[in-house]
Amino acid sequence: MSIAFTREPAWDPRLFPPASRAPRPVQTARMLMDPQGYARSLRRRLGPVFSLRTFPYRGALVCAADAATNRAVLTDHERFTGGDATALLAPAVGSGSLICTPPPRHLTHRRLLLPPFHGTRIAGWTQRVRDLVRRELSDLVTGEAVPVRPWAQRLTLDVILNVVFGLTDPVRTAAFRRALNAFVGMDNLAVLFLPEPLRRDLGPLSPGGRFHRLRAAVRDLTRREIADRRARPSGPGGDDVLSTLLEERDEHGAALGDTQILDELTGLVLAGYETTATTIAWTLHLLAHHPAARDDLMDDLDAGSDRVLKAAVKESGRLRPAVYNAMRTAARDTELGGRPVPRHAFVAALFPLTHLDPALWPEPDAFRPGRHLEAAAPPYTLTPFGGGLRRCIGVSLAQLEIEIVLTEILAAAVPEPAGPEERARLLSVTLVPARGGRVRFRRR
Template sequence: MATETSDPVRLPPGPRWPKLVQGAVVLALRYQSIAALGRKYGPSFTLSLPALGHAVVVSDPVLVKDLFSTSRELIGRPKQNLGKEVLGEGSIFNLEGEALQARRKILLPPFHGKSMRSYERITEEEVRREIATWPEGVEFETLEPMTRITLNTILRAIFGAEGPALDKLRVLIPAAVNFGSRLALAPSVVKKDLGSWSPGGRFVKFKREVDDIIFSLMSEARSDPKFAERSDVLSLLLQARYDNGEPLSDRHIADELLTQLVAGHETTSTQLSWAIERIRRHPSVLTRLTEEVDAGGGEYMQAVLAEVQRTRPVLTAALRRTKKRIRMGEWVIPEDTIVMASTQLAMAAENSFPDAAAFKPERFVGQAPNPFAWIPFGGGMMRCIGASFATMEMEVTLRTILGEFQIEPTNAPDERIHTRGVTVAPGRGGRIVVHRRTTGPAHTSDSVPAGEHTTA
């Protein structure tokens, strides 16, 4: 682990361009610029960015482990994050230390165990509803359909039954995410509410509209005669208690639900589009995956998704902030400095993944990856609480699509990486060509026909 020190500061080398130039390059070409800097400087280097100041980038698994496992007295959450200014002060993205630990203890149960089984059925229903209208034999983008699937799934998982309120959220949330993901990378002054004309003011309007809907759904849930029996996330959080018996405030529940809606669908839908982009360009992988789906297996599916996340991570870094001057490996990093665990560089390292540039799901068959080299969900106390939910969604979605359709391979060039604010997506939307299958097990015995729905 990293340790506190009074030794002289010693930062990794890095580019000497002016701060504004570095910021502009990293913002415009985040994925490509980080890859180039990794090739030039190795697994650790220092950036100087307008909004963050000095930022130390690390990707060696030893240093990543240090970053994720060092005590919260030495390393915490960045001051510049998606918390208070975008998602609200009650969001887990705005917590650290004991408050974060206590909140995680409340938030994790709804995304595990018995609840997860009901979410699997919801996911399959949403996939079947979406793919019922897919055209055959023509190429189309999957990013938008995947976004509908993941948004509808998380909405139903969080709030339960369908209704007019969820219809409103289906419109509001994508617009808020599209705007908020760009606002998140802006300086703090841009995020402030300076009136309806300002970017911060426009986002506050989005959040106020979402809040109104969420508070009305809270009231409906509490008045439900079967409230205690409900398994949707909203009802579970309304009934949850801290160790001292205190409930979450309604304000904090609303902020957490917005956080889960925002963080819980865009990243997963983007990763699914990358999965389509990758398997279409690797026919042997596509064939083996389809055969496994037909046989009812799942090991290779898990390996494929792990390799998609490794080679095309949608989030490129996990950020932390030093609270004290620390020694991390050979470096001495001053107090109040951003340290980035580069998801992108860590998972592209030859030392951790031989022949790293190649798409080889076989590397994960029967072998769990090093948790400090394979880090698509971050790590430590700030690891994504929805990791299991997202993995389930991806598995169910791909399994259902492959059961219904034959995906047409392609020898087209790889889709370029396109930055969309916080995430990076396939430049052409993860395009696909499908043909409805006439042989093979296209439906499971308990599948629900497209258009029919049950509540969680």
């Protein structure tokens, strides 16, 4: 398993923004245990641009933590390049996926994928998503404490398998669910963040070996799905992403190869289901712990409006952005916020820090959806879906799912706390509630 770290510059305090003196294993452990608290303490001590010396980096991850530097990292594509940085994820998703594609190929590649994710096409999925939510609702509204994230993961995975693969067969859906859950499980993807020698496939019992086996299971299922669809006598057909990709032709009229499609689908599934499930879990958990905000939202929904709903989802994405950061690499020796950044260094827009900057968000730790009704957020102060040319392609699908889930649940039940409010933990690049986002749903 090789990762494109070879060009990354080694640590040199003169070439990088300031860093904590704590040893790399200590910084890594603190980030994993308390990603928001630790990063905030570094930002307070070191300023809005600092270096984080964690595994798996040889040098450091340069972190941007205010609106100006967030904007620069996300939109200054000349200086900060996408694609190379996400090579970190390539062993999981495949190097041919959009997420791992550097410019200039990125733009043509993205154009190819955009049509099925367009808002108008996505709106066509409303009823199917609603049916899936209704089918799963009884597992949630039990009157008992339920961790929402695993529940939401089942749901969002079913939606993705439907929208991306056009899969409706329950046996195949169950097989994908099993394989993907094992593959993206807590201890498996953590392999990507280990030092290089530990990431290698050293036999079936090694973390690298296990990673390969689980990855192969997902790819085998995907490969079978592509082959079946190609073999259908009536041709691909359908309005799902796989059908679109099978019909796609490049500028020379050639169809896309299986490996390309395989990487693309794996990338979309991995990018799309955990992130959406985590946002659903955080939003319901926060609403349970903030009854005044919850009651406002329920009153507004009962009155037939979705204004407060949209505001609540924004506020949840501000306080607990499901994706911790967006990654780029420095295209040349440059600067960020007046600090040096060496060529090929990894650079991250650290959303939780910009989103909790007290200069941008008064009382940053308070869950107050109402703040989004007062005025639109200034640019690059709220970016849970990233920004610039690489902004999340699945934003319309994610928003549709989240809004339908919340509307259906809140029509049926009142979310209430099931224990103390949970802290955030880092699971690869996802900021997850430490105990799954536990909530008790009282039937209305």
